[in-house]
Amino acid sequence: MLIIIMPKNKLLKYERVKRLPNVTFSVLGESPLPGSYPWHDERYQGMQKILELGCGKGEYSLAFAAANPRKLCVGVDCKSHRMCVGAELAIAQGLENVHFLRARIERIGEFFLKHAIHEIWLTFPDPHPKHRAIKSRLSAAFFLDAYANLLIPGGTVYLKTDSDLLYDYTRESVRRWGGREVAKSDGAHGTGCSASGACEAVSAYEQAARSRGAAIQFMAFKLN
Numbered sequence: 362m363l364i365i366i367m368p369k370n371k372l373l374k375y376e377r378v379k380r381l382p383n384v385t386f387s388v389l390g391e392s393p394l395p396g397s398y399p400w401h402d403e404r405y406q407g408m409q410k411i412l413e414l415g416c417g418k419g420e421y422s423l424a425f426a427a428a429n430p431r432k433l434c435v436g437v438d439c440k441s442h443r444m445c446v447g448a449e450l451a452i453a454q455g456l457e458n459v460h461f462l463r464a465r466i467e468r469i470g471e472f473f474l475k476h477a478i479h480e481i482w483l484t485f486p487d488p489h490p491k492h493r494a495i496k497s498r499l500s501a502a503f504f505l506d507a508y509a510n511l512l513i514p515g516g517t518v519y520l521k522t523d524s525d526l527l528y529d530y531t532r533e534s535v536r537r538w539g540g541r542e543v544a545k546s547d548g549a550h551g552t553g554c555s556a557s558g559a560c561e562a563v564s565a566y567e568q569a570a571r572s573r574g575a576a577i578q579f580m581a582f583k584l585n
């Protein structure tokens with residue numbers, strides 16, 4: 362029998378996050394209509410929508426929400442104890458235009474209406490360096506198909522990464538898919554990433570990468 366011992370703090374977050382009003386859990390096997398999720402509430406109608414995929418503790422989602430009070434930001438991650446940090450901070454800061462979704466990004470198309478999203482942010486996604494895991498990269502063709510369905514015509518996908526491998530792969534994957542790159546920077550800290558106030562935020566992961574002296578790269582692309 363395998364016994365997993367989890368740090369107490371992590372366990373407490375797993376419990377607390379279930380009761381937060383700004384967190385939605387996807388339940389495997391249950392598929393409510395996309396229109397029934399909180400981000401389609403009347404109070405958000407007419408607001409542009411930003412998705413942060415793989416949001417971790419949600420630093421970017423919070424920064425987008427703070428910098429863009431008339432936009433709604435939804436942070437998505439499969440690790441609920443991480444988003445607990447962002448969701449609790451959002452409540453403490455009185456940010457009502459940010460929400461979190463605990464779900465796998467592979468299922469992202471189930472939660473949003475077609476062509477309803479203005480921006481998608483991939484903030485330091487796992488690079489999945491092994492060949493057998495290429496299809497798990499968030500810029501693989503399978504994911505680009507899903508993003509193209511979600512984005513409004515002319516909507517933008519943004520990537521910030523400290524992985525040269527993922528950066529080069531994404532450029533090639535977008536090109537092969539038929540998308541077009543609209544901005545990029547190889548600057549040490551991803552200069553050029555000022556869209557939606559992204560420069561105001563530094564996530565825990567990004568801070569660690571910077572401390573190691575890693576170069577942060579940024580790109581933006583369109584799929585439709």
Ligand SMILES: C[S@@+](CC[C@H](N)C(=O)[O-])C[C@H]1O[C@@H](n2cnc3c(N)ncnc32)[C@H](O)[C@@H]1O
Nearest residue numbers: 415416417438439440465466484485564565566
């Ligand atoms: C390297 S961390 C970056 C987190 C955050 N964006 C940051 O900058 O600190 C990647 C995050 O993506 C999430 N993630 C990776 N693959 C995922 C998937 N297929 N579905 C949902 N979340 C995923 C992980 O749980 C993790 O929190």
